[in-house]
Amino acid sequence: MKRILVIAPHADDEILGCGGTISKLVKHGNQVSVIIMTNANKSDPVKYTLEKLSKIRKAAVKANKLLGVKEILFEDFPAPVLDQFPANKIAESLHQLFMKKKYDIIYVPHRGDIHNDHKVIFDAALVAARPVGNYSVKEIYAYETLSETEWAHPYASEIFYPTVFESLDITDFELKIKAMMCYDSQLRDFPASRSIESLEALAKFRGCTIQVNRAESFMLIRKIN
Numbered sequence: 094m095k096r097i098l099v100i101a102p103h104a105d106d107e108i109l110g111c112g113g114t115i116s117k118l119v120k121h122g123n124q125v126s127v128i129i130m131t132n133a134n135k136s137d138p139v140k141y142t143l144e145k146l147s148k149i150r151k152a153a154v155k156a157n158k159l160l161g162v163k164e165i166l167f168e169d170f171p172a173p174v175l176d177q178f179p180a181n182k183i184a185e186s187l188h189q190l191f192m193k194k195k196y197d198i199i200y201v202p203h204r205g206d207i208h209n210d211h212k213v214i215f216d217a218a219l220v221a222a223r224p225v226g227n228y229s230v231k232e233i234y235a236y237e238t239l240s241e242t243e244w245a246h247p248y249a250s251e252i253f254y255p256t257v258f259e260s261l262d263i264t265d266f267e268l269k270i271k272a273m274m275c276y277d278s279q280l281r282d283f284p285a286s287r288s289i290e291s292l293e294a295l296a297k298f299r300g301c302t303i304q305v306n307r308a309e310s311f312m313l314i315r316k317i318n
Contacts, residue, residue, distance in 0.1 A: 100199060100200065110202070187221035261296065
């Protein structure tokens with residue numbers, strides 16, 4: 094059994110990027126936890142009311158339970174302005190969590206995503222997971238997030254180039270879709286990238302790359318054998 098943590102800058106990133114893989118990992122006996130890193134009410138309580146915060150967090154709990162996640166954690170760092178917040182505090186929070194829970198594998202957002210919050214969380218996670226001292230994290234993967242990853246800056250260093258693929262059976266993919274539908278306020282009509290049809294299209298595209306029906310893809314950041 095592996096202890097795995099999916100780190101999401103915002104609620105729903107974990108489903109968009111890893112929903113099918115979470116289902117697959119749980120099904121194979123792994124212990125998967127999810128942490129949502131932000132609380133937008135902290136930065137703009139008028140736009141992001143406590144009522145909206147409560148609704149999105151309830152949706153997160155429901156969505157991840159569908160996938161078999163036993164533990165979902167919430168941090169309160171101020172979205173969408175993490176680049177204005179002390180980065181060391183975010184990294185230290187994750188480091189303390191890693192030391193306490195002893196995760197083997199972490200999934201992080203792609204650093205090249207257009208949303209600055211994703212960059213900040215990627216950097217903080219890598220600082221927290223440095224292989225020094227009594228570290229536990231041996232594998233780090235970056236996931237792609239529709240409506241963020243595909244709009245990255247057009248430079249080589251920002252491109253999401255998948256190197257690891259997780260094939261998904263129909264059950265894993267259908268659970269991902271059901272989980273995403275818990276976030277109904279975040280969904281849009283096709284051809285918006287944050288639509289059910291777009292999730293299906295991406296899964297089939299990543300799947301045909303490796304000759305399976307559906308897949309999710311990741312960038313390997315580090316693996317220690």
